[in-house]
Each structure stands twice: as C-alpha cells, then as structure tokens.
Amino acid sequence: xxxxxxIPFPIIAxxxxxxxxxxxxxxxxxxxxxxxxxxxxxxxxxxxEIYNPDGTSLVQAICQVGMGNSGxxxxxxxxDGLILTNHHIAFPAVTAASTPEKDYxxxxxxxxxxxxEILARDYTCxxxxxxxxxxxxxxxxxxxxxxxxxxxxxIREKMNAIAREEEKRREGVSCEVSEMFPARSYVLFTYRxxxxxxxxxxxxxxxxxxxxxxxxxxWPRHTADFSFLRAYVAPDGSPAPYAKENVPxxxxxxxxxxxxxxxxxxxxxxxxxxxxxYRHKTSHFLRIQEEFQLxxxxxxxxxxxxxMERAGExxxxxxxxxxxxxxxxxxxxxxxxxxxxxxxxxxLVAEREKEERDLQAFIDADPGRKAKYGTVLDNIxxxxxxxxxxxxxxxxxxxxxxxxxxxxxxxxxxAAGDTDRLAREHGKQQLARIFDETDIPVETSxxxxxxxxxxxxSPDQRFVTTVDVPASxxxxxxxxxxxxxxxDLAGGIFTEREKLLSAVNLSRENLKTAGGTLLRIAEDYxxxxxxxxxxxxxxxxELNRLESALLEVKMLxxxx
Numbered sequence: 001x002x003x004x005x006x007i008p009f010p011i012i013a014x015x016x017x018x019x020x021x022x023x024x025x026x027x028x029x030x031x032x033x034x035x036x037x038x039x040x041x042x043x044x045x046x047x048x049e050i051y052n053p054d055g056t057s058l059v060q061a062i063c064q065v066g067m068g069n070s071g072x073x074x075x076x077x078x079x080d081g082l083i084l085t086n087h088h089i090a091f092p093a094v095t096a097a098s099t100p101e102k103d104y105x106x107x108x109x110x111x112x113x114x115x116x117e118i119l120a121r122d123y124t125c126x127x128x129x130x131x132x133x134x135x136x137x138x139x140x141x142x143x144x145x146x147x148x149x150x151x152x153x154x155i156r157e158k159m160n161a162i163a164r165e166e167e168k169r170r171e172g173v174s175c176e177v178s179e180m181f182p183a184r185s186y187v188l189f190t191y192r193x194x195x196x197x198x199x200x201x202x203x204x205x206x207x208x209x210x211x212x213x214x215x216x217x218x219w220p221r222h223t224a225d226f227s228f229l230r231a232y233v234a235p236d237g238s239p240a241p242y243a244k245e246n247v248p249x250x251x252x253x254x255x256x257x258x259x260x261x262x263x264x265x266x267x268x269x270x271x272x273x274x275x276x277x278y279r280h281k282t283s284h285f286l287r288i289q290e291e292f293q294l295x296x297x298x299x300x301x302x303x304x305x306x307x308m309e310r311a312g313e314x315x316x317x318x319x320x321x322x323x324x325x326x327x328x329x330x331x332x333x334x335x336x337x338x339x340x341x342x343x344x345x346x347x348l349v350a351e352r353e354k355e356e357r358d359l360q361a362f363i364d365a366d367p368g369r370k371a372k373y374g375t376v377l378d379n380i381x382x383x384x385x386x387x388x389x390x391x392x393x394x395x396x397x398x399x400x401x402x403x404x405x406x407x408x409x410x411x412x413x414x415a416a417g418d419t420d421r422l423a424r425e426h427g428k429q430q431l432a433r434i435f436d437e438t439d440i441p442v443e444t445s446x447x448x449x450x451x452x453x454x455x456x457x458s459p460d461q462r463f464v465t466t467v468d469v470p471a472s473x474x475x476x477x478x479x480x481x482x483x484x485x486x487x488d489l490a491g492g493i494f495t496e497r498e499k500l501l502s503a504v505n506l507s508r509e510n511l512k513t514a515g516g517t518l519l520r521i522a523e524d525y526x527x528x529x530x531x532x533x534x535x536x537x538x539x540x541x542e543l544n545r546l547e548s549a550l551l552e553v554k555m556l557x558x559x560x
Contacts, residue, residue: 034047061251062076063126065089066092072085080249082230083229093197096121119196124197127191132187176189196241287349288384307446363376399446411427412427412500412503416505435497464528467517494515
C-alpha cells in the first residue's frame with residue numbers, strides 16, 4: 001500500500017511521495033534532510049548523495065528551466081547539457097518557434113544534429129550553487145510590535161539587500177532570499193544562470209498534450225508529458241547569450257534513467273521546484289480558497305479560454321498566438337478545480353477547524369501559553385475576514401494587470417515620463433513585444449469584463465470611473481463596454497505599431513490626449529495598485545508575526 005508525502009518549500013524542494021513505513025508527509029528544505037531519518041523510510045543511499053553543501057550531489061543535476069523565474073523542474077540527463085523536462089515547460093518555446101508553415105507545436109520538433117537545435121526564446125536554466133541560512137540577518141532589528149506595513153517592508157528590504165550584495169560579490173550568479181517559515185527561517189539561494197537554452201525534441205501536440213487537461217494533476221497519466229532541451233555556455237564555460245560558438249554545458253552531475261522501474265511499496269523522492277506549501281495555513285485561509293478565490297479564478301479562466309478558442313477557429317496564426325495562454329490557463333483551472341474537489345471531499349476546512357479547537361484548548365490549559373498565544377488564532381481569523389471584503393477588488397485588479405492592452409498603456413506611461421534615453425528605448429522594446437503578442441479584439445473583451453466587474457464592486461472599492469458602464473439591469477453590458485473601447489481605440493496609438501512606438505517620445509500632456517480612455521484607465525489602475533500594495537504589505541506583516549507564533553505553539557503542542 002502506498003502512502004503519500006508532500007514536502008514543499010519555495011525554491012527547491014524534496015518531496016517524498018510514497019513509502020510503506022508510515023504515512024508521514026510534507027515538504028522539506030534540502031537543508032533539513034540530514035535531520036530526517038530517511039533510511040528508516042527506505043532510502044538506500046547516503047543523504048549526502050542528494051544534498052552535500054560541501055561537495056557535489058544530485059542537486060547539481062536538477063535545474064529550473066523556463067522563462068525567468070516562472071519555469072519548472074528539469075534534470076540533466078547527459079554529460080553534454082541535455083535537459084529532460086515536461087512538455088508543458090517547453091510549450092511556450094515551441095509555440096514561439098512555430099508558424100502556420102512550420103507548425104512545430106502541432107507536429108513536434110526534432111533536432112537530428114546539434115546544428116539543428118533552435119533557440120528557446122527568453123528561456124534560462126538556473127542551477128543551484130549554494131544555500132545559506134540568513135535568518136539572523138533578516139530578522140535583526142525586526143520587532144514584534146512593529147506596525148505591519150513597516151515590518152513587511154523591512155523584511156523584504158533586508159531579503160533583497162542580502163541577495164543583491166551576494167550578487168555583487170560573485171560574478172555570473174543570481175541570488176534570492178526565500179522565506180521558509182514566517183519570521184523563523186530564511187535561506188539565501190545562489191544560482192548559476194545559463195542564458196542559452198535550445199529545443200532538442202518536443203513530441204507532437206497529440207502526444208505531448210494527449211487528451212488535453214483530462215489527466216493533468218492526477219494519476220495515472222496517459223500523456224507523454226516530456227521534452228528535451230539543451231543548455232549552452234561560452235567556450236570558456238561562462239554563461240552567455242545565444243551565439244553559434246557556444247558549447248554544451250558540462251553539468252557536475254547528471255541523472256541516468258533506470259530501466260528497472262518501480263514496485264509497489266518502493267521509497268520514492270522528488271527533487272525539484274514545486275512552489276510552496278499551504279499546509280500550515282489556518283481554516284480561515286482554506287475557507288476563502290474553497291468558497292471564493294478558487295471558484296472565481298476557475299470561472300474566469302474557463303471563460304477566457306472559450307473566448308480565445310472561438311476567436312481562433314479556422315485561423316492557425318491566431319491559434320498559435322493564443323496557444324500558450326490557453327495552455328497556461330487550462331493547467332491552472334484544472335489545478336484549482338482539483339483543489340476544490342479535494343477540499344470538499346476531505347472536508348478539510350472542518351478538519352482544520354477541529355484541529356484548531358484542540359490547539360486552542362492546549363493553549364488555554366496553561367496560563368503562560370494563554371498569555372502568549374491565546375488570541376493568535378482569532379487574530380489570524382480577523383486578518384482573513386478583512387481580506388475577504390477586499391478579495392474581489394484585488395482579483396479584478398490582478399486580471400486588469402494581465403490585460404495586454406492595459407499593459408501597453410502602463411509601459412507607455414512609464415517610458416514616456418522617463419528622461420533617460422536608454423529607459424525610453426527599453427520601453428519601446430517592451431511595447432513592440434507586447435503589441436506583437438496582442439490580439440486586440442480578444443484583449444478588448446477581457447478588458448470589458450474587468451471594467452464591468454469593477455463597476456459592480458461596492459462604491460468604496462471601485463477604482464476605475466472613466467468608462468461608462470451600463471447598469472447591472474442592462475443586457476449585454478460587456479458588449480456595450482467593448483464597443484466603447486473599440487471606438488476609442490480606432491485609429492489611435494494602440495492599434496498601429498509605429499504610432500505606439502513613436503508615442504514614447506510624446507510629452508505627458510500630448511500623451512494624455514493621444515492615449516484616450518485606455519491611458520486614463522491605466523492611471524486609475526496604477527493609483528489603485530499603490531493602495532492595494534500597502535494593504536497587502538499590512539496583511540503580510542500581520543500574518544508574518546501571527547503565523548510565526550502559530551508555528552511556535554503548534555510545535556509545543558505536537559511535542560506533548
């Protein structure tokens with residue numbers, strides 16, 4: 001019988017998925033492996049073979065591959081930089097390389113020689129080089145009674161400062177500090193970043209995405225969800241942008257695929273980048289997820305997918321333009337629906353509430369504990385109650401920020417207002433890229449829905465007032481708003497590439513005239529964003545203090 005175990009941590013994690021000794025589960029940072037009795041669970045190799053801070057280990061065979069920091073796990077499977085990863089990780093790269101005439105997404109891509117390998121545009125490969133506990137440095141001077149915003153900003157500033165200082169000290173690396181546990185554990189991660197990643201093999205869409213999302217996030221899978229990439233470096237071994245003279249990266253370790261397979265009851269571990277864990281979150285957080293956030297996001301993404309699919313019917317060029325977004329949203333909504341199903345089936349909110357009642361009884365049983373921790377759970381509940389009242393505003397603001405039309409307006413506002421010539425040129429490059437990715441009718445539909453949702457917020461939370469949204473009793477409200485936007489955009493700077501790029505050189509006053517309604521929406525969006533940012537910081541600061549205390553008392557409770 002297999003027992004499941006999940007062990008998240010924000011940057012790189014070890015996940016033990018099945019063993020027969022016990023039903024322990026959770027995600028553990030690599031730095032914690034030495035404290036676990038993994039041999040008793042069935043591990044047959046020395047734990048230092050997995051992670052060795054003083055030498056080479058399997059960690060050097062694991063990488064994060066994709067666009068920026070948003071990629072997923074890959075593993076080196078040859079001495080010449082060959083990376084095995086998921087089909088959905090390679091999906092954006094093969095989509096970007098595809099055209100209706102050379103449809104690599106549909107038909108697959110195979111490089112029979114290294115010369116035939118093609119650039120995975122904007123991809124990087126990050127390999128962890130070191131980890132260092134910096135909890136003392138981050139928390140130095142952070143007081144319990146600090147105002148929440150000040151506390152959150154101070155912690156973030158220290159985390160960023162530590163990372164930037166390490167980057168200055170070491171050439172060719174990227175650093176970041178991650179919070180393992182609120183106010184209790186912070187780790188500095190240092191990565192070697194490879195900037196030349198190429199496509200080697202991607203299966204046809206009907207194989208790599210067989211059945212769409214039907215079996216995604218579930219087991220067993222019938223999809224051949226794999227692809228091969230290759231990492232390249234300069235001839236001297238240093239990271240370098242794409243160049244013909246670059247050579248395959250020589251990883252310190254690479255993994256060989258076993259042909260023996262696995263048997264029932266085998267000990268299994270996953271080393272990779274699964275994101276984060278919510279296992280220590282309270283029932284208040286879980287209830288918001290189950291009743292509000294997950295359903296809202298799932299419905300929105302389903303609708304966006306349907307809009308793009310209808311718009312792309314019979315037009316392969318538009319289908320390719322939408323393919324990456326559709327894949328991303330479909331992956332997310334399948335995940336969210338699975339979470340909702342799991343929350344309901346396991347009655348997890350009720351189970352967590354029972355656990356919290358037992359914990360509260362433990363706290364109340366001792367005067368010292370009660371004085372220190374007695375109101376922690378209630379105070380966390382208060383934070384989430386306030387969040388529930390502003391949740392829809394924050395979600396709509398996020399949806400608005402992902403709209404490509406609005407993003408062009410925001411980039412233009414910032415670039416045109418910058419006196420630095422290089423900054424304006426960078427703004428032009430951003431605008432050109434976004435314009436080429438934008439399908440104006442589809443983005444107009446998305447924008448119209450967000451504007452209707454904003455109009456339906458309570459008066460104190462509405463943050464866009466520059467568009468005439470019909471009353472809620474009027475039919476086809478979104479269509480009417482979309483027609484207004486379309487009419488306002490017609491012949492303007494956002495519908496013609498050269499006009500848009502030239503607008504970077506306009507004065508702020510002339511830009512406001514040329515930008516029309518979209519630019520005014522962007523100004524409203526930015527103003528609201530600053531208010532939401534401060535509110536989120538306050539929430540983050542409060543939860544940082546409260547959740548640290550919660551973890552502390554839970555550890556006492558579990559040890560009794």
